[in-house]
Structure formats: structure tokens, C-alpha cells
Amino acid sequence: MKKLINSPETVVDEMLDGMVAAHPEYVRRLEGTQVLVRADAPVDGAVAVVSGGGSGHEPSHAGYLGEGMLAGAAAGEVFTSPTADEFEAMIREVDGGEGVLCVVKNYEGDVMNFDTAAEMAEMEGVEVRQVVVDDDVAVEDSLYTSGRRGVAGTVLVHKCAGAKAAAGGSLDEVAEVAEKVVDNVGTMGTALTSCVTPEKGEPTFDLGDDEIELGIGIHGEPGVERTEHTSADEITEHLTERVLEDLDLDDGQEVVTIVNGMGGTPLMELYVVNRRLQELMDDHGLETWDAWVGDYMTSLDMMGCSVTVCAVDDELKELLAAPADTPALTR
Template structure:
């Protein structure tokens, strides 16, 4: 294993310390200098009074998700766990507390068993203290119904769209029920599918999570390296992209004339030049169905450490969701 680390056991803490120093104008990492304090990332200027708070989190290794999305127009706090491991309830509860200024808090949870259980416990703790908290669970991965980490579909790159649009609704002044409803509409209308060209290497383990032949790719991979639908021989980008786009479009039931957001996401080890090749092929496939790609995002935002691969996410848009996607955002990883 070759990684730019001092101590694999402190990979998350050391990364967060550098992240906090580099982006002190946007974020503050709580708990780094307080050994007994729960570790989470909050806005440098604190939660906005009177606004619904939006909080998410999960295992580390998927950066910039979630910490890179903390800031104006998106998350008020993000809770990192160890690599590929859910954050503990005390961390989540501390983040919910920090994001609550009286208007309530929405917790955005990826559908993995550990995340769901730990966030559920934290929400109960916050509610026992008098906080009003709603939860939305993201399950956009069409690859499998069940995996090593969850019951039902996994939450993957579509989480970015949920966090962005929910964050914009909160800034707009929506109530907690309204922000939760908008987030739920995104969950209902977003789907994703990924492919791995290589496995990722967890620092504490020191070896790839699975074996792929030089001439094989895994279709439908999860962001923790979970098995996908099947292994197929390596093929040109146009063929691989079709294996991602068709299941997504079919599952959404996209019809001619609809407008969508097309998001091509890198898994951590794929150059942007290749992601744009995939984007071009994916856009063409959607346009052949009569679907209009109204908004686009290309880049490595929901990663799996150093995995080579990509995912395709499609969100069905309406006028409101499109406007909320376009609303200003200022975070480390997403800003316009």
C-alpha cells in the first residue's frame, strides 16, 4: 500500500485537521482539539438563526461527501465516522444540536444499516432534549436491492442532490415539514448506478477490498466496494456507460420531453477527462430517449477512496427542483 499518510489509524483525524486549516473561512471541525468532545464539521459562522438546519454524515472515505458540502446553501453540519464506518450516535447528536436554532433540523441519511441505526438513536436523543428533527433516507442505487451494508437500496451519489436541494429550501425559509417534503421528492426522483475498474484500499487494511482481473469491471458497485450486479469484460466507454444509464432511466420511467439533471461522478481514482467521456455518452443516450439534460454536474464528489470507476446519477426535474438546484451555494466542494 502506498498512501500519503503518517499513521493509518489517524487518517481521518489528520485529514480533517488539514481540511479545517485550509478552509477556516467556511468550516470548523469540532472535537479535534477536544479529545472528549464529539467529532463533527460545522459552518465556520455557526448555524443560521431561524433557519431549518440540515445535517448529514457517514463513514469517511467518500470525500468531499459530506464535509465538503458544509456551508451556505447546503449542510449546516456533517458527521464523519471512521473509514467506511458509521459515525457514533453521540457525534450525530452533537451535530444536530449545533445545527438547531429553533426551526428544527433535517437529517439526511444514506441507506446503510449502521447509518440508519446510529442516526435514529441520535435523533431520539435530540428529540428527548426538545429538538424537532425529521429524517429522510436516501436509497438511489438501482444496482441491487440488498447489500453487505444495508437492507434495501444503497444511498450513493444521489445524496448530493438531496443535500443541495434541501439546503436551498432551508435557505428559502421553508418550514421543517416543507424541507423534508422537498428532500423526499428528490429521493423519489433520483437514481444512480456505478462501475468499478479497480478496488479501493482501506488504509487500516492495507490491501484492495476485492480482486478484479485486468480485463474485468464490476457493474453496480457500491461506494464501500460492495459487489455489484455482475462482472463483465472491459469494454469501450460507450458500452460501459449504456450499462449504467439504461437501468437508471428504466427505473425512473423517464419519458420523452422530461427534463433531468445528469451527474457523472468519479469514484476517486478516475481522471476528469474520462468522466467527461462518460458524460458525453450518457447525455447522448438520454437524448436518444427524448429526455432533455437541463442541468449537469461532472466530477469526483462521492468517492470510494482510490477506486477507479464512475457512477451516473439522474434526477428528474420540475420547475421547483430546478430552481432550488440553481440557488446559490458556497461550500468547499460545491459553489456557484
């Protein structure tokens, strides 16, 4: 499988340099690390929201660095958690005196290393909170996770927590809105093809020409069910129904939806999925307040998508609509 890279060993490092070269007004690299922070970090007097994890999910997370979203993003090697040292260096760099909220996708490596980093940073006098995102409704436990996985819904946590921090929220308040998003969001994904990691150079699971995987994660792990490839409408129905079963929303509830591309899926197809998704929202008596369509949390070059639904109230709507100025998301 061909890739536009120089070598598996240098791809993350070179990607980070390429991001800084593209967006020097937004991001800078913390010397000697794979951590990117907001160009103007630390922002004195504001809570800093940070995230991070293995690479391969671009634009997550460094694409969301900037005003109104993230203050720091630590990049591990592909699908591999950054070290606790890198997380700690990030936390200390971005602290503006009001504390740091870590938004952690629920993978064992990330959770463990963020935990250690938080302890280390606290010993240095930085107040740290963590919120673990586990929006994937497909599985309870999986290859890399106890409990549910954190996937595309994480970006909504970045947006809301970042907006609350920008509005002067305290660390408690920022953590509280992050938890509110986590409590109200569900996601499920499908793969038409496996991703190909730079290291391995071939698909991480085999999938026939007429098969798809339902309930996939974002690390090349197979899904929970393999089924015959079918129409976009049927796939959308399956994903959406599973998410809605999990959320169990009241009639008339306002929601934000995401059709998230996995990296190799054309935008054309994501809009076809969104068409059916919005019909289903109508059928269920739900009111779509905003619909996101695009690549937010990818899995390298995987073809496929995930559907996210998040119930929103006035507070979350205000935070979602608040200004954000980042390479990958602007409001």
C-alpha cells in the same frame, strides 16, 4: 499499496484538521468529535440540514458545508458510521430553533445511529426529521443495507434541501423537497479497480486486468455483476439504461445528470462518459437541464464512476440553481 497518509489510525482525524485548516471561513470542528459544522452555525431562524457517515467519500459530506447546503457533517472512521453520540452532538450544535433535517444514506449503521441520535435530540427539545436516500438501482439488499443503497444522488438531496432551508422553508417543507429528490433520482456505478482502505492496505475485492464490476457500492463491496472490460461507451450505456429503466421517465422530461468519479478516475475519463451519457439522454427524449461531472461521492481511490439521473421540475430546478457557497460546490 501506497497512500499519502501517516497511519490508518489517524487518517480521518488528520483529514478533518486539514479541512479546517483549508477552509476556516466555511467549517469548524466540534471539539472532541469528528463532526464538522458550518463556521457560522447555528443559523438562527433557519432549518439546519445535516448529513454524515463513514469517511472515504470525500468531498462528501463536509465539502458541502456552507451557505445553501449543509449545516453539519459527521465523519466516521473509513466506511464506518459515526456513533449516535456524534450525530446527536451535531444535531444539537446546528439547531437554530427551526429544527434539523438529517439526510441519511441508506446503510444499516447510519440509519440506526441517526435514529438513536434523533430520539436523543428530540428529548432535548430539538425537532428532528430524517430522509433516507436510496438511489442505487443496482441492488435491493446488500452487504451493509436493507433495501437500496444511498450513493451519489445524495448530493442532489443536500443541494435542494439546503437551498430550501436557506430560503426560509419550514422543517416540513425542507423534508418534503428532500423526499422529492429521493423519489426522482437513480444511480448506478462501475469499478475498474477495487478501492484500498488505509486499514487493510490492499484491494477489498480482486478484479482481473480485463474485468470490471457493475453495480458497485461506495464501500468497497463488490458489484452485482462482473464482466469483461469494454469501452467507455458500452459501460455508460449499461449504467444509464439500468437507471432509466428504474426511473421510467416520460418523453421530454427535464433531468439533471451526474457523472461521478469514484476517487481514482481522471476527469478526462469522466468527460468521455458524459459525452455518451448526453447522447443517450437525447436518444431517450430526455432534456438535460444541467450536467454535473466530477468527484462528488467517492470510494477512496477506486477507479470507476457512477451515472445519476434525476428528474427535475420547476421547484427542484430553482433549488438546484440557488446560491450555494461551500468548499466543494459553489453556485
